[in-house]
Amino acid sequence: MAPNASTQSAHSGDHAANNKDAVAAHFISKFADLQSRFDAPTNVFESKGKRFLEATIARFVDRNEPITVVLPGFPTKTPNHGGKVLGPLPDRAEELALARLEKLCASVEEVYPVGCKVTIFSDGRVFGDLVGASLENIRAYKNGLKELVKEAGHTHIQFDGLENYTKTDNPEQEVLERFGINQMDMDARIANEPDIGNNFRSFSQFMERDMADRWAGKSEAEMRKGCDDVARKMMLRNVGFSSLVAEEYAHAVRVSIHCYNNAGPKFGIHLLPAKRMDTPRTPWHSVICEDVDGTVRAMDLKDVDT
Template sequence: MAASTLNYGTSPFHCTLGLFCRSRDGRLLNAEGKGAEVIIRHWPEILEQLAACNTTFKPLSSGLMVETTCFDAVLDHRGSLLEQSHTRLRVREIYRDTSKCYVGHISHPSQGTYDDAFLEWFETLLISTTTLKPRLNQQLPASSHRVCDSSAENFWNWVRTLFIPDSALRTQLDHEPKAPASRNCQAIAEKITALFERMLRNAAVADEWDDSGRNYFSRRVRDFVNRNEPCSMVLPAFPCKSPNHAKVGGSRPDLAERIALETLHAFVENVEEIYAPGATIWIIHDGHLLSSCIGVDDDVVSEYELNLQEMYRSMFGSSTDRQAIRFCGLSDLFFSKPDRIQTFNHSWVSDPELVHNSIQTKRSEAPELARKLVMASCGISRSHLRKLILAQDPAVLKSYRGLSRFMLQDLEGPVLAGQSASRKKKTASVVAAEMMARNQAYSNLLELLFPNYIRLSIHAHNNRGPKFGIRLFPRDRVRAIDDVDGRHEPVPIYDFQLPTPWHSCIVKVEGDEVAYLAKASVARQAISSARYTGGWVDDGGKGGYFHLRGVNVGLPIKVDDEKIEAPSVLHVDTETQSLLTRNNLDPYLEARR
């Protein structure tokens, strides 16, 4: 999807120039976001304004002080149609004692109608929550070392000279982290990159990993290695089981999810063998974002999230394991700290147009509030989306049509029961447009909250960054199929895009060395054909699956490993390209490109 075309609006996200870290004396330590290059280029002028302009101070219940400075600026947008612009900028900052630096957010005025109190709440959320940290050994322009401490900071410096007279202790408090001199950071980053390529990376049809993606990935890894911290990655995934029972064996996580978690955990274990701090993969549950689009009740999504986490804890119970894979829900992104709930005003999200719920589901208060907040803070213009569809923008129209077809299939059953064929198509199209809008807004939010994390996706991206497609199933253990009888024949589409655990299930055929990933209907059709016996196996909490046995069982069939090697991305025939175009869609994540 052409996110650069689709991602247009007037939300706080679209008014964000970027996020930054700076030292007390004004050195720029990091900058992320769509306007990062502008921030870097104009940092001396921004720094001068921060020192000269009036700043307001607002304490938080956590003890942090939010400092807000507004000023007029002339920005040079090189490479854009508008080379220079006169604008009003707002900078909010807090000082983080853990990283010994200021973390700030820069924005320009919105053309939309947003309450100033909401903007303050959301921007404060960002600077107090974002994972952005100083980048060590970075190539940022040297700025003047004009002291840019605020009046409040100067006061606390004076207090510390009174109550912490020990100069050595003051030096320890004020130090900036340094990269470990003895560590060959680049070599370690390259080893972790090679491990990712071997264990997780999913090759795309038009893959740019070798051209630029590998270097991008390695640079992100090195940022963590320089700080001697776990390599942090974020994966929006594991929403809930599809409501279409022709695809899945039930609403609970099953063996498909179990194998996916094992795959991710194995990668982290292998990273630890290379690099002692290891890695952490954050699974960001996104089921509540779309539950009211896909016909799943909020409490069903909540139960799925809880069951998935319980499954992981039953598989890996140590404290190290708990750091390897971590879980976060939609509401956690906004309300993980008490002061955010206390200062939130529900009138900020009272607009009924924030979310369009065209399918009747049981909605819970917390998920519905979180959905509205995603759209209020990072949502795109729906009218712009409609214009792109009507204008038949190639990329947007392709995704819209493909997602509409997918939803027509996924909602088949109780959700669309009793509707005419034309009504079903219309409903699927309306849902597809809403899902595109929500998905893009969610991607925008994660970009702000996890700007320095390595972003993973279960979809086939071009792998040039910032997102990288991954495979949740090892090639030597699981093969995706559309037919049990033809399970040993290659299925070209699955060389580049595997079905997800939440849209399929595991099928085991007695005598075969690999398991199969398929729709539940594939297993049921095999049983109804009388060529196979068996059924669903609930394996005592380890994850359900279909177990089949051929009626005329011969010798076990050994799968030739050469048939499951990673596919070449250089030679893709026309038929495969057509299949990919029609089927390379997962409504829960596809729009996040």
């Protein structure tokens, strides 16, 4: 006797739910290889973020669309050539980072043939002038990334940028005005929001090293104030940029090179090999060293062979 329509519908619904669960579970297991996390109880991925990520993946499966992961980053190499990096162009560090992203997407296809894509939303124009990076170097870096993707045969990585969403010669200011960022009390947010405060401190520490030439001859207090001033401007732009990404990629899996509590909507990742609890290093601030036993380490250039 043939099953009735209601039975068929129930079985179909069960299969769809099971498929969503399987895809989400597989994605999360592979994503764990990249995740960065604070120590408990600051990290709340298991209690909150996991459910958020499962729901995000389920929406893609429901629509039978490729899972989209969006990563703001890969701006340009730090201007501290010789101290932190070899020069302005992508190198082995970027190769490794891109390969990790490609591997994640390819692994998703094992259970979800529709696929998975990573969009790198390059933010070089957002911060470049603040850290002294030229537009020429920003463009050369992004073009170099595209060449690395092509040469490696990566098929799951694509690029986006401010130029696709702004109309003026000052896209940074345009984004700030679009989202009303200039009226924001950033000092209050730094003081009261842990994620914002953590990013501010991270930016300020980076400015000490990335802009070392600017601080030559300055006192410790002058350098600290200068770093904080630049970091505060970076935070305003970062909030504006994040607002743009959130609006244009509202349904995507949003990942970040910064550590978060991983409740969602943002999840911190390691672009380079590291222990999960380590502070994430980025390829644009690092050189890669490979030990004789095959261990890969990311570090500042000045620390190599010392």
